[in-house]
Amino acid sequence: MISKPTQALRATRPAPTGFDRRLIAPMVLGSVLNPINSSMIAVALVPIGIAFGAPPSETVWLVSALYLATAVGQPVIGRLVDMYGPRRLYLIGTALVGIAGVMGALAPSLGVLIAARVLLGFGTSAAYPAAMQLTRSEAERTGEDSPAGVLTALAVSAQTVSVIGPTLGGFLIGVGGWRAIFTVNVPLSVACLVLGALRLPRMSKDKDTAGTRRDVDPPGMLLFAVMLVSLMMFLTAPKLSEWHLPLLSAAAAVAFARRELRVPEPFVDLRVLGGNLPLVTTYIRQFLGYTTSYAFLYGFTQWLEEGRGLHASAAGLVLLPLSVTALGVSTLTGRREAVRAKLLVGSVVQIAGCAVLFLVGSGSPVWLLLVVGALLGVPQGLLGLAGQNALYRQAEPARIASAAGLLRTFMYLGALAASAATAAFFPHRADTPGLHGLALFMGIGSALLLVITLPDRSLRTLTPKTV
Known part of the structure; x- marks a missing residue:
């Protein structure tokens, strides 16, 4: 059965016989906005800290602020995309990215820079849910419910910019200083706005005016935001004096659950989610996989600069094997869903990479550092694809954008956990004992x-469905 969002999209544009390839460029370009900002900052934390006289425990908020905003923004905007269509939200979000880029490039203080990262987080929250909604609507329209090529393009593009981000960031810092990594957002934002305005379909008038304030569920969204923000603020810098934050998070969680189970149009349909254990497990796997991935990205990069004494541009070059391996694995395996196999291989190799990190020290040869990056590039190329493909098969079609937003939320929760762990193991500077402690943390998560x-048998039954 074809969903209402699909009918609305179809009513306002010609209907190509296959997937409308005009959509791919804005979908892909918008989806890389968050990964490129997430990864470039890894090599900029030390220079920014020097510029503002801030220790790692303060500069870590440049990471946490982006992910707090995105963890809240992705499912909220995903729900709005499900209701009102992707075009409007995509254009608003990508415009905010350009504004945040200018704000970051001109920031006079660390506080303003953190505020720019918050704005970036909200701005980059629209494109991925919009892309998943467009992918689902196109699959339903064409009757071809196996858009592996499009899903692979989304995953590989995000993966590519994630892993080349540190190298690109190091190059930009070497050429124009750390502020240069924020200016990248301006041309990207302009390109997204132009492509989005020209190619993304408008919703029909009936669909565009169908939503109401009641449908949006602002109280549910507010409780969700309070729950996440208070919890993540505590995890980022856990102290006994901040005991009220986890209590506030727990209280908000209880109130959120009670409301979502009672209202007719909840922000997050807990009844459906609670009855979809495979999807819930996919979210948990997303969290675990990306906790390790981001812990390595941020922790290892900082260690290369402070523990190994490399310049930011050199640290970025050392991470090139990570980029090449992840991209190669994603490209070679993308068109085969093989969710279970990718998860198993990815987790095993991730464990092996964490073990090799214990061999690394301040005097380690460069070839060993390159090997570590190449090894941990394998799970980066597998786990993201597996999670995305699993969600596409497991989520309710009518809520695919909000489900995709939640998938990204769990990814960013993993990034927040990683940044908290990095701050805990590197309280003053990124030294080798701290790196080994971080490797143990990463290994436990991978295990x-x-x-x-x-034991997850549901993964064996993930096959393309007939529309």
Whole structure:
């Protein structure tokens, strides 16, 4: 059965016989806005800290602020995309990215820079849910419910910019200083606005005016935001004096659950989510996989600069094997869904990479550092694809954008956990004992990922469905 969003899209544009390839460029370009800002900052934390006289415990908020904003923004905007269509939200979000880029490039203080990262987080929250909604609507329109090529393009593009981000960031810092990494957002924002305005379909008038304030569920969204922000603020800098934050998070969680189970149009349909254990497990796997991935990206990069003594541009070059391996694995395996196999191989290799990190020290040869990056590039090329493909098969079609937003939320929760762990293991500087402690943390998370994947029989039944 074809969903109402699909009918609305079809009513306002010609209907190509296959997937409308005019959509791919704005979908892909918008989806890389968050990964490129997430990864470039890894090599900029040390120079920014020097510029503002801030220790790692303060500069870590440049990471946490982006992910707090995105973790809240993705499912909220995803719900709005499901209701009002992707075009409007996509254009508003990508415009905010350009504004945040200018704000970051001109920031006079660390506080203003953190505020720019918050704006970036909200601005980059629209494109991925919009892309997943467009992918689902096109699959339903064409009757071809196996858009592996399009899903692969989204995953590979995001993966590519994630892993080349540190190298690109290092190059930009070497050429124009750390402020240069923020200016990248301006031309990207302009390109997204032009492509989005020209190619993304308008919703029909009936669909565009169908939503009401009641449907949006502002109280549910507010409670969700309070729950996440208070919890993540505590995890980023856990102290006994901040005991009220986890209590506030727990209270908000209880109130959120009670409301969402009672209202007719909830922000997050807990009844459906609670009855979809495979999807919930996919979210948990997303969290575990990306906790390790981001812990390595941020922790290893800072260690290369402070523990190994490399310049930011050199640290970016050392991470090139990570980029090449992840991109190669994603490209080679993208068109085969093989969700279970990707999860198993990815988690095993991730465990192996964490083990090799214990061999690394301040005097380690460069070739060993390159090997570590190449090894951990394999799971980066597999786990993101597996999670995205699993969600596409497991989520309710009518809520695909909000479900995709939640998938990204769990990804960014993993990034927040990683940044908290990085701050905990590197309280003053990124030294080798701290790196080894971080490697143990990463290994435990990778082992948990393997443990919950092995017995999951639902992964064996993930096959393309007939529309």
